[in-house]
Amino acid sequence: MGTRFDHLFSPRSVAVIGASSNLGKWGQMIFSNIVAGGFPGTIYPVNQKDQSIFGIPAYRHIEEVPGHVDLAIITTPAESVPGVLEGCGRKGVKGVVIITSGFSETDKAGRDLEARLVSICRERNLLLVGPNTMGIICPYADLFATGAHIRPRKGSVAFISQSGNLGVQLIHWAKQQGVGISLFVGSGNEAMVSCVDYMEYLERDPRTRVIILYIETVRRGRSFMETAARINRVKPVIVLKGGRTEAGRAASASHTGAMGGEIVFFKAACRQAGLLEVNVPSELLDLSAALSSLPLPRKNRVGIVTLGGGFGVITADRCNERGLLVPAIPEETVTRIGKYLPPFWSKGNPVDLVGTHDPDAPLVAVEELLMLDGIDAVISLGIVGRLEFIRLLVQSTRKIDSSQADFLAGLESLGAAYEKKYIEKLAELMETYEKPVIGVSLSRTDEGTVRPVDGRKYSPVFYQTPEDAVNVLARMVAYRAYLDSP
């Protein structure tokens, strides 16, 4: 179905059937998102009432639209959808996204109605996303077709979500954290196109390097696992399964119209396939940030560079608890790093920079560790995010000493320039040594987790906490070990 998916995810023209100018209606939210999001193709609003919506000429029926339509997005009431699909078929539309709910997730009548949709789509050669979906986001086509107006940057992470609301929240996080997206699909009830089909499309999509799945109902179980296992050897597949417990299954049954499978078997199958199975949504994003941005570590030996002691201690603890080693480093390395540090530094791994302001020390320490054969990855704690503390200091000092205004402004921009340089240099070092450096920010900032550097193969990544950094590294080590296993 490769080329057929292209009509869905790279359409040249889109119709919104049920488009509206009434704020808060699905037909308004999705239509205005497509328009305001800058979709470069042709957009046709279709509705019974208005002659034009947001200044764009509207049509009463899809068949009245003058040009060709690749993709139709449908928000009209459930009972109207079969008729709308017939019209789409006659019009020669290639793909439809049915936002409307009230199908198999409700009752017997809903299941029957959904079956009708599928048979119309089969007959009319329409590819059907949903129904009961939040929509799709195709950053490379500049197509943002969800009710929530979130526009993540272009990137290499594809995300298929059976839950719209969870998917949208995760995409919002992705945007805030700077995780680049190649595709988001709210797959909804998966009446026609299942998770397996989407995976097969993504397997061939050159822009997608990492796949995230949120699934409540595994359909075509064997095929799902075989496909996921095959793809996972090339593109890591990260899975969050909703409905793992009795309570979760009860909640799930009520809203997607199907019972969850046996979680024990599912987890065992994931393990065997080397999938990155996670239990909580935040981990989906943390892992996707790392796997789409960093080289994989060869083994589990970690070097730690920290701005201060306690930070290093808890990171070392977490490493050991998660099966990562923090090995001793050679005397020569200690000597070389020591040239940049006061005499009372830690003289070992973790390298405690004891709060140094020497601009070279952190990068020297990171590189000295990266060049060691016995180190597979470096965790860098607290260099990025220090700027926030400089800013606070500068603000305070400005308040009580107006004579130094220029000097203070200079200090702040110096700090910002240093942080920028540090991030660029980490990207360069990762390319040189083909080892990951995982950063932990000293403070929560609005800059996001992933900090891409123009022209670089890898993007430095900075988590909010040491525990997140260690967790991600431990999962990467396990994934690499799986790939290396016969």
Place this chain on the structure above:
Amino acid sequence: MGTRFDHLFSPRSVAVIGASSNLGKWGQMIFSNIVAGGFPGTIYPVNQKDQSIFGIPAYRHIEEVPGHVDLAIITTPAESVPGVLEGCGRKGVKGVVIITSGFSETDKAGRDLEARLVSICRERNLLLVGPNTMGIICPYADLFATGAHIRPRKGSVAFISQSGNLGVQLIHWAKQQGVGISLFVGSGNEAMVSCVDYMEYLERDPRTRVIILYIETVRRGRSFMETAARINRVKPVIVLKGGRTEAGRAASASHTGAMGGEIVFFKAACRQAGLLEVNVPSELLDLSAALSSLPLPRKNRVGIVTLGGGFGVITADRCNERGLLVPAIPEETVTRIGKYLPPFWSKGNPVDLVGTHDPDAPLVAVEELLMLDGIDAVISLGIVGRLEFIRLLVQSTRKIDSSQADFLAGLESLGAAYEKKYIEKLAELMETYEKPVIGVSLSRTDEGTVRPVDGRKYSPVFYQTPEDAVNVLARMVAYRAYLDSP
């Protein structure tokens, strides 16, 4: 040592010995923080060079200071500190905070020097914090005496940290998350005053309701556990132990000058004492936010109210996985909630609001659950934080339709007013039913985790993820069970 600690933490006058106007020096950072932080008492800079610093008259020796000095903060080099302390003693200073490092955390000479400090302080009746500390923060005295210019709001969480850098980072998070602080002490090498002494002070401090400890070295082990266990029955004690593993101990030994105890015994003792032991720093803050803001749940039965399905599924899963129940709710409750929702809602627990915009539905659902005997706590997902999505929608629509500007502005302020009212109402409901409501925000915002409401006993709390909310609730249930145990 109760009254003596008051001189430290509620001083009327403070001298900074080693004060400086050179940005980046400890003597500058701490002095400017105290001044800019608005300390209402008298401040005396003491240094060898300047006649005045930031317009405040400076003195060459502590003994030249004209008025009385309660607290001296010392940043001069290690070898000068004994002489400085002698001067403080003669001057009648009551307490000293020694920021300077280079003592027992370094070598034999450092240990000897530290022993001298202690004997001088004993002889001169000086209470000694540190040495090798980042300083102290006493919000109720408006005294911010750390190098990092972070000024958390007044509150009920006291934090004793053996690591300065970790402490400072956590205080920064606390400020960002809105967790109110009663006291922060970087206890440093604890040469004279140990964690046990601080705990005994906090036991009697009426402003402190929750105690956080970051410890690498447990001194006076038996006394520590007995004190912590006693206090924990009244004020929850949350502990993060650094140096739990070989790697962590190695890192710790290099920077606090002492080896960690046996972690297995430590953990067993914590369990027996019902302490809230955690493995990662983020959990320290998550727990302190909840324990300082919410009533304790009686048991483990959770009601879930969610804006959308998937969110509810993964929360229910997490609840079951963490030992919390998500029980069925009575038919009458379903009927009453159903009046506010479309017919296709979940009709059970989790209550899936199916994205409703009915302003009453979320609060009705929360209250209906709270009033049930079989429900001990409610998790509320996605109502707060929805405003961010409204803002995005409004921004987009404004871009493509200028005719609705007033209406759009109104929509945004309506959304903000609703969120405010929702938070106020949750505070009221918690007081009425004496049960906690734990919120999860639909989007990351700058508003912080804790959202205090004027005049209310409890403060609503909103975490970024369902997993954090469930974890906190599970820990609260366990703590309550410990308190209820004979």
